[in-house]
Amino acid sequence: MNKEKILIVDDEESIHLLYKEELEEEGYEVYSAMSGEDALKVFDAQEPDLVILDINMPGMDGIEVLRQMKQKKPGVPVILSSAYPEYKQDLASWASDDYIVKSFNLDDLKSSVRRNLAK
Numbered sequence: 001m002n003k004e005k006i007l008i009v010d011d012e013e014s015i016h017l018l019y020k021e022e023l024e025e026e027g028y029e030v031y032s033a034m035s036g037e038d039a040l041k042v043f044d045a046q047e048p049d050l051v052i053l054d055i056n057m058p059g060m061d062g063i064e065v066l067r068q069m070k071q072k073k074p075g076v077p078v079i080l081s082s083a084y085p086e087y088k089q090d091l092a093s094w095a096s097d098d099y100i101v102k103s104f105n106l107d108d109l110k111s112s113v114r115r116n117l118a119k
Contacts, residue, residue, distance in 0.1 A: 003029040005030075005048040006031070006048055007048040008033075009034075009051065011057045018106070019052060023113065024116050026110060028033065028113075034059065035057060036057055038055070039051075040065065040068055043072070046073070050079070052079045052081050053081060055080055056082065062080060079113070080098070080100070081102055081109070083100075083101065094101075097119075098115070
């Protein structure tokens with residue numbers, strides 16, 4: 001059986017390492033991108049089943065990346081991830097499939113991944 005592919009987009013190395021390790025333990029194939037531009041390249045090349053996307057990044061921000069990904073493949077679930085809970089109220093974040101606040105406890109993230117891949 002093919003593993004489900006997850007793309008992690010974040011400009012923080014520590015987030016990549018944490019998410020990658022935890023999600024690989026759950027049995028997923030994990031890809032990473034450190035910027036919005038890289039994220040779109042990996043998205044096209046790997047065709048992930050789900051994307052975990054940071055909002056605040058230098059250059060192209062997560063909302064712009066989300067918009068472009070949804071134009072290309074509207075059916076791919078995108079979970080927005082941010083250190084700032086107030087973004088949840090932002091209208092642009094409503095285009096995402098879920099929104100989680102970054103934390104070192106990854107239970108919310110893992111349950112969101114499972115829920116969105118099950119759709």
